[in-house]
Amino acid sequence: MNWFIKRIGQGLFTVFAVATLTFVLVRTMPGSPSQRLASQIREQQPNMSTQEINAMVAQRIGVDPDRPLHEAYIEYMVNLAQGNLGESINYQEPVFDIIARALPWTAFVMTISLLFVFVMGLGLGAVMAYREGSRFDVGSSLIAIFLSSVPYYVAAVILIYVLAIELSAFPLSGRYPSDVEPGFTLAFVGGALYHAVLPAASFVITSWGGFALGMRGNSIQVLGQDYIRVAKLRGLTDRRIALRYVGRNAVLPMWTSFLITIGFMFGSSIILEEIFSYRGIGYYMFDSIDNRDYPVMMGTFLVITICVIVAVLIADMTYGKIDPRVEAGGDNEAY
Amino acid sequence: MSTHEPTRTNDARTHEVADPILEIRDAEVVFEMDRGVSRVLDNVSIDIERGEVLGIVGESGSGKSMLASAMLDAVVDPGILSGEITFHPPDGEPVDVLAQDQEGIRELRWEDISMVFQGAMSSFNPTMKVGGHFEETLKAHEYDVEAGMERARELLADLYLEPDRVLDSFAHELSGGMQQRALIALSLVLEPDVLVMDEPTAALDLLMQRSILALLEELKAKYDLTLVFITHDLPLIAELADRLAVMYAFELVEVADSDSILSRAVHPYTRSLLNATPNLDAPLSEMRPIEGSAPDPVNVPEGCSYHPRCPLADEECVSQDPGFRPTHTEDHLAACFHWEEASEAIPFNIEREVNDE
Numbered sequence: 001m002n003w004f005i006k007r008i009g010q011g012l013f014t015v016f017a018v019a020t021l022t023f024v025l026v027r028t029m030p031g032s033p034s035q036r037l038a039s040q041i042r043e044q045q046p047n048m049s050t051q052e053i054n055a056m057v058a059q060r061i062g063v064d065p066d067r068p069l070h071e072a073y074i075e076y077m078v079n080l081a082q083g084n085l086g087e088s089i090n091y092q093e094p095v096f097d098i099i100a101r102a103l104p105w106t107a108f109v110m111t112i113s114l115l116f117v118f119v120m121g122l123g124l125g126a127v128m129a130y131r132e133g134s135r136f137d138v139g140s141s142l143i144a145i146f147l148s149s150v151p152y153y154v155a156a157v158i159l160i161y162v163l164a165i166e167l168s169a170f171p172l173s174g175r176y177p178s179d180v181e182p183g184f185t186l187a188f189v190g191g192a193l194y195h196a197v198l199p200a201a202s203f204v205i206t207s208w209g210g211f212a213l214g215m216r217g218n219s220i221q222v223l224g225q226d227y228i229r230v231a232k233l234r235g236l237t238d239r240r241i242a243l244r245y246v247g248r249n250a251v252l253p254m255w256t257s258f259l260i261t262i263g264f265m266f267g268s269s270i271i272l273e274e275i276f277s278y279r280g281i282g283y284y285m286f287d288s289i290d291n292r293d294y295p296v297m298m299g300t301f302l303v304i305t306i307c308v309i310v311a312v313l314i315a316d317m318t319y320g321k322i323d324p325r326v327e328a329g330g331d332n333e334a335y
Numbered sequence: 336m337s338t339h340e341p342t343r344t345n346d347a348r349t350h351e352v353a354d355p356i357l358e359i360r361d362a363e364v365v366f367e368m369d370r371g372v373s374r375v376l377d378n379v380s381i382d383i384e385r386g387e388v389l390g391i392v393g394e395s396g397s398g399k400s401m402l403a404s405a406m407l408d409a410v411v412d413p414g415i416l417s418g419e420i421t422f423h424p425p426d427g428e429p430v431d432v433l434a435q436d437q438e439g440i441r442e443l444r445w446e447d448i449s450m451v452f453q454g455a456m457s458s459f460n461p462t463m464k465v466g467g468h469f470e471e472t473l474k475a476h477e478y479d480v481e482a483g484m485e486r487a488r489e490l491l492a493d494l495y496l497e498p499d500r501v502l503d504s505f506a507h508e509l510s511g512g513m514q515q516r517a518l519i520a521l522s523l524v525l526e527p528d529v530l531v532m533d534e535p536t537a538a539l540d541l542l543m544q545r546s547i548l549a550l551l552e553e554l555k556a557k558y559d560l561t562l563v564f565i566t567h568d569l570p571l572i573a574e575l576a577d578r579l580a581v582m583y584a585f586e587l588v589e590v591a592d593s594d595s596i597l598s599r600a601v602h603p604y605t606r607s608l609l610n611a612t613p614n615l616d617a618p619l620s621e622m623r624p625i626e627g628s629a630p631d632p633v634n635v636p637e638g639c640s641y642h643p644r645c646p647l648a649d650e651e652c653v654s655q656d657p658g659f660r661p662t663h664t665e666d667h668l669a670a671c672f673h674w675e676e677a678s679e680a681i682p683f684n685i686e687r688e689v690n691d692e
Contacts, residue, residue, distance in 0.1 A: 226454060226458050227459055229409075230458045233444050234444075235442070235475045235476055236471060236475045237475065244471075252462070323462060324505045325505070325507050
C-alpha cells in the first residue's frame with residue numbers, strides 16, 4: 001500500500017512541476033504572453049487605464065503582470081488547484097470548458113487507434129512467430145518495418161488525398177456529420193465513428209508494425225521455453241497453449257511500449273488533429289499557438305501532461321497484476 | 336556419412352525381461368543438418384521391466400535425453416524418431432507408441448508414461464499458479480478435476496510439501512527443491528505407470544538430490560511406478576536403480592544390475608566413468624578423467640565408437656562394431672571385444688561395497 005501512495009505522490013509532484021514550468025514559460029517567454037495580451041486589449045480599448053488592463057489580463061490568464069512573481073505564482077497555482085485554467089482570449093470562455101469539450105474526442109480517436117494497434121500488432125506478431133521463417137512471416141516483417149518507418153502525418157496526408165479527396169469515401173475533416181444533432185443516437189455515434197476512421201487509421205497503419213515485430217520476437221522466445229514443451233506433453237490444447245502460455249507471457253513486455261504509445265499519441269494528436277481539423281485537445285493546442293491564445297496553450301499543455309502521467313501511473317500499478325513476478329508492493333510470501 | 340547401416344542387429348544383444356512395460360527396439364533419432372545427418376540416438380534397444388528402476392547413465396551429449404524423449408515420442412522438431420517402441424499397459428493390449436495418431440499419443444503421454452524434466456523452474460508457466468497446472472492437466476485429459484486435485488494434494492503431501500500453500504503459489508515463489516517436487520507431483524497426477532525422469536536432480540544441491548531420491552523410492556512403492564532415471568551421476572543413481580544402462584556416443588554400451596555394474600563393470604568406458612567420479616573414500620589424486628572428448632553426432636567413429644579413447648582398442652575395435660554380448664552372466668551385457676581384459680587394464684581406484692552376493 002505504501003508503494004501506491006509513494007507512486008501517486010510522485011505523479012502529483014510531476015503535475016506540480018509541469019504546472020510550475022507552464023507558469024515560468026508564460027512569464028519568461030520572449031515577448032511575454034501577458035504583455036502581448038495587455039497590448040492587444042490596449043489596442044482594442046485605448047481608453048482603459050493600465051490597472052484596468054492588468055486586471056483584465058489577470059482575469060483572462062490568471063496572471064497579473066504587475067504583481068510580484070511569487071504572489072502571482074501562488075495565485076496561479078491556487079487557481080489551478082480549483083480547476084480554474086483561466087479564460088481563452090480567442091473564444092472568450094473558460095479554458096476548462098474548451099478542454100472538457102475537446103478531450104473526449106481525442107480520447108475517442110485514441111482508444112479506437114490503440115485498440116486496433118494492439119489487436120492487430122499482437123495478433124499478427126503471434127501468427128508471425130508461429131510461422132517463423134515462412135513467406136507470411138518474412139512478408140509481414142518487411143511490411144511492418146516499412147510502415148513503422150512512415151511518419152503518421154505523412155500517412156494522414158496520403159489517406160486524405162486518396163480516400164477523402166480522390167475517392168470521397170471518407171470525410172475530409174470534422175468530428176461528426178454537420179446535419180446530425182449530438183446525442184446517443186445511432187446516426188451520431190455512427191457518424192462519429194465514420195469521421196474517426198481516417199485519423200485513427202493514420203495511427204494504426206504506422207504503429208502496428210512496431211507492436212507486431214515486438215510481439216513476434218517475444219513469442220519466438222517464449223515458444224522456445226521448456227514450459228511450452230511440458231505443456232504440450234501434458235496434452236493441453238494448442239489453443240490453450242497459444243493463449244495462456246505463449247500469448248500471456250509474450251504480451252507482458254509489450255505493456256510498457258503500450259503506455260509509451262499512449263504518451264506518443266497524445267503528443268501526435270496536436271499535428272494529426274490539425275491535419276484533419278478534428279476538434280480534439282491537440283487541435284485546440286495547435287490553434288492556440290496560431291492565435292497566441294496563451295491560456296488555452298497553458299491549459300492544454302497541462303492536461304496532456306496529466307493524461308500521460310495518469311496513463312503511466314495506471315500501467316505501473318497494473319503491471320504487478322498482470323505479471324505475478326513483479327509484485328507491486330508485495331503481499332505474497334515467498335517460501 | 337550419407338549411408339549408415341544399423342551397426343548392430345537387433346535380437347542377439349537385447350536383454351529381454353520377463354514382464355516388460357516398455358520395449359524399445361532400434362530406436363533412432365536423426366536431425367538433418369547442413370553438415371550432414373546428426374544421429375543423436377543410434378539404434379538403441381532395451382526392455383524396461385514392470386516395476387523396476389532403470390538408471391540410464393552417460394556423459395553430456397551421449398544421447399540419454401533423446402532416449403528419454405523417445406519413450407514418449409516427444410523428440411523435438413525437426414528430429415526424426417524411428418524404430419519400435421511398445422508399451423504394455425497393466426491390462427489390455429500392447430500399444431505401439433510410434434504408430435499412435437495425435438489423440439492416441441496425447442492420451443498415452445502423462446496418462447500412461449509421464450516425464451519430469453531437468454530444470455523445474457522452467458517447466459512451470461511463470462504467470463500461472465502451480466495449482467493451475469494441475470487443474471488444466473486434469474481437464475485436458477478429461478479426468479474428474481475434484482478427485483484429481485485431491486490426488487494432487489496427497490501427492491504433494493507425500494513429497495513433504497504443504498499442498499495448499501504450494502498450489503496457491505507461483506513457481507518463482509518456491510525454492511528449487513520445492514519446485515522439483517511439485518513437478519514430480521504434477522507428472523504423477525494422472526496416475527501414469529511409467530515415470531521418465533531426465534536429470535531431475537541436476538540443478539539441486541547434494542542434500543536435496545538425496546532426499547528426492549529417497550522420496551522417489553517411497554512414491555514408487557506407493558503408486559506402483561516404473562521409473563526410468565536419466566543422469567550423468569552414476570554413483571547417485573546406483574543406490575536407487577535396480578538396473579543400469581550406460582550410454583556412450585548415442586548407443587548403449589553396458590546394461591546390467593546396478594551391483595554388477597558397480598562391482599565388476601566390464602566395458603572400459605563404464606570402468607573409466609566410475610573412476611572419474613569423485614568419491615569421499617578415494618583420494619583426489621586417484622581420480623582419473625577420461626582422456627579425449629565425446630564424439631560428434633555427425634561423425635561417430637567407425638567400429639566401436641569408444642575406440643579413440645579406449646586403452647584396450649586394437650584394429651578389430653577400429654574396423655568392427657563389437658555388438659552387445661553376455662559377459663559374466665547372461666544378464667550382464669556389454670558391447671566390447673575385450674571385456675575380459677577390462678578389469679585388469681582399468682582397475683577401480685576404490686573398492687565398492689556391494690550389498691548382495
